[in-house]
Amino acid sequence: MPVNSSELVGMVLGTCTLEMLIGRGGMSCVYLARQHFPERYVAVKILLPHLLTQDLDRASFLARFQHEANIIARLEHVNIVPIFTYGQQDQLAYLIMPYIPGGTLAQMLEQQKKLSIQQTLIYIEQAAAALDYAHSQGVIHRDLKPSNFLLYPDGRLVLADFGIARLIQHHEPLSHTLTPAGMLLGTPLYMAPEIIYGKPADQRSDIYALGIILFQMLSGELPFQGENTFALLSQQVQQPIPSLHRLNPLFSNDVDIVLQKATAKEREERYPSAGALVQALKHALSWSCQITLFENTGRILETPSIPYTPPHSTFPLADNPLTPASSRETPQKSSATPFSMWLLCGLLLIVMLAIFLGLHGSSDTPLSLVAVPSTPAETEQAKKVVQRYYKNLNQKDYQAAFELLSPQFQQSIHGLAHFTKGYQDIRQQTLTFKESQLQANGTIVVVVSLSVEAANKQRNIYLWRGILRKQPDTWKITQAHLCQLAGRASAFPRCSPTNQAKWGTT
Incomplete structure (x- = not known):
């Protein structure tokens, strides 16, 4: 040999x-x-x-x-x-x-660091389907890790390497003879505490590992990174998973709750199935203003092929990187158009929060995944208007900012005095462009995430969506919607009939 x-x-x-x-x-x-x-x-x-x-x-x-x-x-x-x-x-x-030519999830994470929410849901749902099926057959994987998830070019994920899988039925003759004494079977980065203690593994051990992988996909980091194997195993046994909300305030505390339950140190406290974990994750993500967030570095698939849709999937696949997610009672169908989904999102935001945050513009590159082709010159012009508007607000030049609104929008706010009053308690505003998209009616939608520091140094995170239309001389902001993503109660008033008119919420 x-x-x-x-x-x-x-x-x-x-x-x-x-x-x-x-x-x-x-x-x-x-x-x-x-x-x-x-x-x-x-x-x-x-x-x-x-x-x-x-x-x-x-x-x-x-x-x-x-x-x-x-x-x-x-x-x-x-x-x-x-x-x-x-x-x-x-x-x-x-x-x-x-032979599966699309590489592994580990390679994708190495290239992208973290995945978009849509990518994560596509892959975690397929992984959960595989695990729940295997568990129903009395099989646990025991060594889940990103390198064991292989990817087809069309986006389909498959689970491989049941090399250290064990049957849940412990009475089978081989179940206690296949591992030599002292050999640690599994990968410490994803290993459940009961396996570390040498206890029998069950399906909840796989759910623990899936929770670690989920954290890695959303954050781009591993939750536990000990200097050596002993330190790493100690962290797995003793330390709770870090807060994803603290690493990225765009994720709500509801997502943290899902991750904490999936990786609970006591297996009895974890989700009973991988499918239950996925449903809880969808619920937590959709609760944050009914919006799916996408990072600037995210992309849906490695290749420009048609995305793979898992059987019985309820998550809508769309090319638009910022679309309404499924509602709390009735999931959105994937056939919904970007316009209708945005309309629904706008109605939801009307009832929740007010409008208009200014901020100091940044030069971050917008996400390139858009559903409607746009003219770069036009979208750049619209972005510069938004950038200038926020810069004026940060410099307390409210008159200059007000003049960047369309006449109809100015009228809905009831003039400069009402407009100025709303920003008195704001100290600093910082934006990151997320999306700029040309619509069929000639308007341009600009989406930004906002970090707003109030006079009392309280900081909140918002998602702002503005609609701009070309006027004779320049682009003007004609509508805007605001949604608070993280932080304490907003310094801005919530939407009542009076405040909707005051803040121009449409």
Whole structure:
């Protein structure tokens, strides 16, 4: 048998010729291979006995391999990697599986750092479907991590590597003999406390790991990062997951509650299923002003193909990076147009909060995912108007800011005096552009996130959406909607009939 994995390239195993090493783990290597009968490219996973500890004898090694193959073979789900066949040759045990060219979730996170909310929901829903199905078959994964989630170019996610999966039914003969004494099976970065303590794992152990992965997708960071394995395991056992809201105020405390429950140290306090976790996450995200937020670096898919929609998915897939999410009672259908969804969002915002925050403009690049093609010159002109408007407000030049509103908007606010009065308690306002989009009626929608510091140094986070229309001389702000995302009670008045007129909320 070859002494290292690179020497296996070119070897023929069964009907496959190994062409390239594409992955390696503690006990196995994965190769891209050409299968001759039938002719296609496949992935061949080889378990390497010489990588194992000496106290794991050959019989135990092969028993574990056959056990893994049988587990995977009986799992038939659209989000689980199937196996075509398995065998043994030249002291090598191998699995033949589909070759999936889209990379892994780990590679996507390495490239993007964090994912948009829409990406996260697309992938977490598919992961949950795979896990709930496996759990219903009496199988737990036990080693969930981003590198075990493979991606097809169309956005479909599949779960791979049940290599250390164990049957929940502990009476099965192999369940206690496949792991040599003292071997830590699993990845400490995602390991549930009960596994660290050596207790039997169940489906809630997978839910713990899924909660860690969810935190990583939304924040771009791992919640626990010890200097060594011992420190990391201590954090997993003792420390609660950090607050995502503190890292990014755009996420509400409701999302923190979901993450805390998913990663509770006592498994009895976690969600009973992965599907329950996803539903709670959707509820928490939709509760924040009914808006799905997208980071400037986010993108929906690695390739410009049609997004994959998981079976029975209730999350709407859309190209617009800022659209109303599903409501608390009735989910929005994916066939809704961007205009109708924005109209619904505007009505919801009317009832919730007031309008008009000024701020000091920043030069952040707007998100490039837009549903309607726009002319760069026009959208840049509109953005500069918004930027100038906020700069005037920060400089207390209320007259100059007021003149950037359309005559109709000025009238709805009842003049400069009412307009100025609303900003007396505001100390500083800072914006980040999120979206600029040309509409079919010739208007341009500009979306920004706002960080507002009041005179008492209280800070709040808002999402502001303004509509601009070309006037004879320049672009003017004709409408605006405001939604508080984070912070204490707003320094701005909430929407009553009087305040709606005062602040120009439409």
